Amino acid sequence: MRATVFHGPGDVRVEEVDRPELTGPDDAIVRITHTAICGSDLWFYRGDSDRETPSRVGHEPMGIVEATGEDVRRVREGDRVFAPFAIGCGECQYCRAGLPTSCEHGESWSDHGGAQSEYVRVPHADGTLVRVPDRYADDERALEALLPLTDVMGTGHHAARSAGVDVGSECVVIGDGAVGLCGVLAARRLGAKRIVAVGHHEDRLALAEAFGADATVDGSTREDPIERVKELTHGGVDHAVECVGAASAMETAVGVCRPGGTVGYVGVPHGMDGGFPIFEFFTDNVTLQGGVAPVREYADDLMADVLGGTLDPSPIFTKTVPLDDIAEGYRAMDEREAIKVLVRV
Amino acid sequence: MRATVFHGPGDVRVEEVDRPELTGPDDAIVRITHTAICGSDLWFYRGDSDRETPSRVGHEPMGIVEATGEDVRRVREGDRVFAPFAIGCGECQYCRAGLPTSCEHGESWSDHGGAQSEYVRVPHADGTLVRVPDRYADDERALEALLPLTDVMGTGHHAARSAGVDVGSECVVIGDGAVGLCGVLAARRLGAKRIVAVGHHEDRLALAEAFGADATVDGSTREDPIERVKELTHGGVDHAVECVGAASAMETAVGVCRPGGTVGYVGVPHGMDGGFPIFEFFTDNVTLQGGVAPVREYADDLMADVLGGTLDPSPIFTKTVPLDDIAEGYRAMDEREAIKVLVRV
Numbered sequence: 035m036r037a038t039v040f041h042g043p044g045d046v047r048v049e050e051v052d053r054p055e056l057t058g059p060d061d062a063i064v065r066i067t068h069t070a071i072c073g074s075d076l077w078f079y080r081g082d083s084d085r086e087t088p089s090r091v092g093h094e095p096m097g098i099v100e101a102t103g104e105d106v107r108r109v110r111e112g113d114r115v116f117a118p119f120a121i122g123c124g125e126c127q128y129c130r131a132g133l134p135t136s137c138e139h140g141e142s143w144s145d146h147g148g149a150q151s152e153y154v155r156v157p158h159a160d161g162t163l164v165r166v167p168d169r170y171a172d173d174e175r176a177l178e179a180l181l182p183l184t185d186v187m188g189t190g191h192h193a194a195r196s197a198g199v200d201v202g203s204e205c206v207v208i209g210d211g212a213v214g215l216c217g218v219l220a221a222r223r224l225g226a227k228r229i230v231a232v233g234h235h236e237d238r239l240a241l242a243e244a245f246g247a248d249a250t251v252d253g254s255t256r257e258d259p260i261e262r263v264k265e266l267t268h269g270g271v272d273h274a275v276e277c278v279g280a281a282s283a284m285e286t287a288v289g290v291c292r293p294g295g296t297v298g299y300v301g302v303p304h305g306m307d308g309g310f311p312i313f314e315f316f317t318d319n320v321t322l323q324g325g326v327a328p329v330r331e332y333a334d335d336l337m338a339d340v341l342g343g344t345l346d347p348s349p350i351f352t353k354t355v356p357l358d359d360i361a362e363g364y365r366a367m368d369e370r371e372a373i374k375v376l377v378r379v
Numbered sequence: 380m381r382a383t384v385f386h387g388p389g390d391v392r393v394e395e396v397d398r399p400e401l402t403g404p405d406d407a408i409v410r411i412t413h414t415a416i417c418g419s420d421l422w423f424y425r426g427d428s429d430r431e432t433p434s435r436v437g438h439e440p441m442g443i444v445e446a447t448g449e450d451v452r453r454v455r456e457g458d459r460v461f462a463p464f465a466i467g468c469g470e471c472q473y474c475r476a477g478l479p480t481s482c483e484h485g486e487s488w489s490d491h492g493g494a495q496s497e498y499v500r501v502p503h504a505d506g507t508l509v510r511v512p513d514r515y516a517d518d519e520r521a522l523e524a525l526l527p528l529t530d531v532m533g534t535g536h537h538a539a540r541s542a543g544v545d546v547g548s549e550c551v552v553i554g555d556g557a558v559g560l561c562g563v564l565a566a567r568r569l570g571a572k573r574i575v576a577v578g579h580h581e582d583r584l585a586l587a588e589a590f591g592a593d594a595t596v597d598g599s600t601r602e603d604p605i606e607r608v609k610e611l612t613h614g615g616v617d618h619a620v621e622c623v624g625a626a627s628a629m630e631t632a633v634g635v636c637r638p639g640g641t642v643g644y645v646g647v648p649h650g651m652d653g654g655f656p657i658f659e660f661f662t663d664n665v666t667l668q669g670g671v672a673p674v675r676e677y678a679d680d681l682m683a684d685v686l687g688g689t690l691d692p693s694p695i696f697t698k699t700v701p702l703d704d705i706a707e708g709y710r711a712m713d714e715r716e717a718i719k720v721l722v723r724v
Binding site: 128131132133135136293294299302303306310312313315316317318319320321322323324325326328 | 473476477478480481638639644647648651655657658660661662663664665666667668669670671673
């Protein structure tokens with residue numbers, strides 16, 4: 035089968051590899067039909083993070099169940115499924131507590147061949163896979179709207195939820211990448227009364243507005259986005275939704291928070307050596323809540339809204355490529371030509 | 380009058396200075412009878428923090444109202460009062476929201492002569508002063524138990540509360556200084572089922588046990604206090620009460636937290652340049668909550684328990700000095716001979 039293999043910064047290739055097989059009773063094999071390139075894939079692509087070479091990549095799988103081990107109960111051959119970026123057993127104390135990202139038996143897609151490929155082996159299939167109802171199994175519009183639930187939509191939701199966004203909240207979403215845009219959708223879905231989106235790209239901020247932002251602040255053209263947010267919000271907000279992970283974004287998040295407020299964060303912390311603004315949090319009793327998003331926990335609720343027609347994150351896919359052209363997808367995301375790339379397998 | 384003046388590291392002196400006078404309609408003048416030396420006073424005393432020299436010091440005043448401005452309504456001449464380490468107006472949005480440490484008109488005792496002196500001018504007297512009921516006004520035992528409410532008891536309470544300690548909680552309190560010991564008292568008062576105290580001094584950990592800790596871990600004799608706490612708690616706790624503020628204490632706090640848990644913190648962050656363990660928080664979705672403790676907000680509730688006889692933090696005062704000998708008090712705390720020093724004026 036074909037699979038995407040990372041060979042070094044700027045170098046991803048589709049290569050012929052062995053097709054995965056069932057190895058345990060709770061495994062499933064999924065034939066992938068849709069997957070995506072993630073902002074976090076750009077870290078190794080850009081050489082910003084270490085990663086073994088060659089190594090298989092991708093962590094946002096959607097497809098059709100091809101085979102299941104004898105203990106698998108919740109899905110069967112032919113089912114349309116997708117899976118979160120983190121593999122969880124579904125049965126340990128943390129999975130049951132809604133935190134499958136801390137699963138006691140957690141694994142990574144990288145250990146199982148990566149999801150940017152024709153097939154993937156899914157360990158803990160009952161805990162990991164989300165089954166799409168049959169009537170939507172081949173509904174292409176529904177599938178494109180569900181694909182972000184594998185990662186960015188659940189992540190944006192986790193950020194908004196961690197920030198305490200609720201009915202009537204006024205909040206600021208920091209970041210206009212795919213996660214930030216999903217954060218806007220999530221804040222609107224959670225009932226935010228007013229959403230200010232902070233980003234660095236005019237076109238992406240326009241999409242933030244289409245997703246429900248009431249106002250936007252473009253940090254690329256404003257000297258002090260924090261001051262502008264404060265003007266727009268009568269001095270700041272109680273809920274800052276941090277969707278980037280960089281030190282500067284964290285500074286903006288705590289900077290726009292009112293004393294006693296909460297920063298919800300989901301971006302993997304990077305560039306924070308010596309830069310985490312702990313003193314700003316401390317001085318004004320701003321709470322920091324969030325972390326790796328347990329998107330599996332949110333998948334069923336978010337799917338219900340997607341299938342019900344009230345949630346559609348698919349506009350974040352501004353480019354689609356076939357698997358064979360995935361290198362072009364990486365290039366387009368790296369050069370910010372595309373917000374997020376959908377890959378058809 | 381006499382007042383304590385800081386002249387440089389290791390050099391505090393009691394000197395004759397001008398007695399403060401009312402300068403505004405919401406001022407009060409308090410004749411101080413009791414005050415204390417704080418762990419944070421040791422920062423300038425040790426030269427670990429910059430402070431103007433000469434400057435007046437102290438921020439834990441208790442005494443008798445001597446005079447009030449014409450707008451002061453809640454206290455009058457002759458009342459027994461104490462005040463938190465932060466001055467708040469009591470009327471702005473943050474004071475009303477229970478966060479007087481972020482008061483829009485907040486001031487510092489240093490701006491008003493410091494509290495380690497015979498008299499102090501109290502701005503925003505109605506918002507700042509806590510009135511002790513008359514029947515306890517001269518009850519020396521009650522007064523010594525109330526004095527920690529000016530700072531460390533309210534701070535320990537804020538840490539426990541920020542960590543989410545509640546009825547039935549299992550928690551870890553990190554730090555065996557006055558704040559950590561008060562954190563143990565606070566956790567017990569909030570209903571914790573089981574408290575593990577982590578410190579570095581056998582005698583202080585013994586006091587932690589007297590205050591309600593079920594188990595103690597001495598980091599000075601154990602190579603890995605985190606592992607020991609995990610043994611004692613079947614893998615960690617949901618509530619870590621961080622009462623130090625150093626990077627190592629924060630690492631212990633997040634290290635003993637289970638995924639999805641909360642670190643409550645109140646120690647002014649120090650020594651964290653490059654050292655804040657953000658990745659540990661992120662990976663396991665551990666929440667960081669707390670900050671400068673709004674002790675004024677807690678004073679009435681804590682006072683009710685002190686006067687009712689169910690809360691007594693006074694054993695943290697292991698040494699008492701008269702104002703004239705305050706330099707000896709600083710020395711004793713600096714050399715860890717005393718946990719906390721009570722100063723009689």
